[in-house]
Amino acid sequence: MKRLVPLIFTLLAACAEVPQPVIPPAPKAPEGNSAIQQQAARAARQFVQVVETVEPIAERECRNARVRINCDFQIVVDDRPDQAPNAFQTVDQFGRPILAFNLGLITSVRNADELAFIMGHEAAHHILKHLDRAQETATYGAVVLSGIVALGGADAETVKNAEQLGAAIGARTFSKDFELEADRLGTVIAAKAGYDPVRGSLFFTRLPDPGNEFLGTHPPNAQRRQTVKDAAAAL
Structure with a gap:
């Protein structure tokens, strides 16, 4: 099951339970800059759509791999502004896989295909036990x-x-x-x-x-x- 959680990564190790899924916040734009606001809103919608389609496939591939690992992917978003684009895979203290993305990456991809490939790549790291x-x-x-x-x-x-x-x-x-x-x-x-x-x-x-x-x-x-x-x- 996926969860979209805005998160500061320094707190990852201390998290056990996470709140209900929320859409990652769009980057703040200056007042009146509707073009930037619209671009941020599109990026947020695209991210949610890709998560909803890619995450179930990643879980299925994980289960089909017949490896003894947790396949319940958790999607987290680093909502700190002005960070260089980044995504990575890790696990929490219970072994649950975490796919982490920051706003810089979510807004820098040019289309859903790029975001889906990156998400699949990070999920693959977990499935392959890297x-x-x-x-x-x-x-x-x-x-x-x-x-x-x-x-x-x-x-x-x-x-x-x-x-x-x-x-x-x-x-x-x-x-x-x-x-x-x-x-x-x-x-x-x-x-x-x-x-x-x-x-x-x-x-x-x-x-x-x-x-x-x-x-x-x-x-x-x-x-x-x-x-x-x-x-x-x-x-």
Whole structure:
């Protein structure tokens, strides 16, 4: 079941129960600026419509994946103004999946296809258990690197720094693969919800291209767009 909740993300960990669903507030516009007000209202309506169509499909794909995870997605909105566009997936203390979006992203997408693809992508991270897998690789990296340093006779502070560095390296080892996996499954979710994920992936063309940096967190934008095209063609 979905819930739309304006939320400050620093309070996420403390939340157990959430209020009844509400439409995320539109960004405040200056008095008399009807064009901005209308644009904000359209963005809010579009967001609600995409949630209502994509979230049930994401839950169905989650249940069909036959993994032991909570598939009851909660949609939350960061209503702080003037934030850079952002969306991410996390879980609360009870393991319930959270798909979080801020107003910057909701108002920056150019169409419902882009928003649906982003929502499908974030849901896919949960279905594919990327948070758990990233934690596993981070733990492995921390143990290995700190162990190597400790065997060399380093002091406690150096071992601690090596542990932190190893965790960071471990967490990033498969992050590009995770993003591409989420792009593939996100394509499926968006398409099954009735949207065009290839058109939605045009969102990448407006993002800074991370390139193919060593231990970077995201793959090149062109590779991500091609991944979406291939996944859509295979449907």
